[in-house]
Amino acid sequence: MRLNRILLSTALVVVALVIQVSVLSRLHLPGAVPDLLLLTVLGLAMVYGHVGGALVGFGAGLLADLAPPADHAAGRYALVLCVIGYLAGLIKPETGQVKSATGPMAVVVAAALGSTLLYAGVGALVGDTAARHVGLPGLLISAAVYDLLLAPFVVPGIMALARRSEHDPLSETSAAKQATDISSGWLSSGTGLRIGGQRGTLGGLKTKARSRSTRVGRIKGVKRL
Template sequence: MGARDVEVRGRAVAVTVAALVLLIIVQLSVIAPLDLPLGSPDVVLIVLTFVALARGPLFGAIIGFVVGLIADLLSTHVLGQTTMIFCLIGYGVGLTHDEAGRTVYLPMIAAAAASALGTAGQAALAGILGNASLTGGQVFLRSVGAVLYALVLTPLLFPLVTAGMRRLYRDDS
């Protein structure tokens, strides 16, 4: 691995994190305050899923860790809660990277599963850490809502994210 490879990866990480930080701001200031049925979609988690799907488990885990930490710093819950969820989801979805080109359904399945696991994982961690604010039924409904929102947003966001990732790597080549 040469200096050029490290530079490309460093630039890709920096640009991806910057884009996701902007999405965190949009998520907190625009999307979260909306009074949507079944909660609000986690657009940051959905985009993280597509980044991990496009670039693999290591990149997904690194981006998930950094973006999760920034999201934790901007929230009122325990530091590390979102970091752990995003890092694990980034890594887990990234493991399916090699299969991404074989089926058009994988992005939808990955986004739906990541959204459900992210919602349930956040609730479970909050309960473990003593800050439980949702009942089991509420967690189930929010997870169902997260899946539905992910399925609706995937056709809109997945092409944008993959095109951005391709362009980012093409510009560095």
């Protein structure tokens, strides 16, 4: 990942994690907790692609695993967000911009359901059965509803910041200047002018050859006479 991506992703993930731990987790809403960290990963993944999304998801999940109060094994949420970030990056638009909100909202719902199921599945493998006691269907419905309500205020802004960081005015100016220099150099010493110069040179050589042959013919004619 490039430096601007790393800096922006780190800043957004840290801010999202602080809000997640200090505000959202203390609302005591029924069911799941609104997952601001998941929405941040989704917004970055839909601009950076599957590789960037997987890296951002892994880093964000690892920070969430280590941030207090952590009540699960380290690496569990990192695995979940890494997979979600990779899958979300696979549907990245070619231009990095979405034409309607239907696609991102569908991605948010699928990610909320998928991350909850994957988190519960990994917990079952390591012996954590908390999801069974709370009720998995209630967690799925509440997670999808909370994330869907929060997504319009988070995902578009994160995608806009990510797209803006991708377009560096200095790099674009230098690239345009380089293209201009290349084009001007191609025009000044291009193939067409070289061919023309070669044609002119060949024409001069032909003229000289003809004059030489004429002189030789004249000399031969004089000798014959």
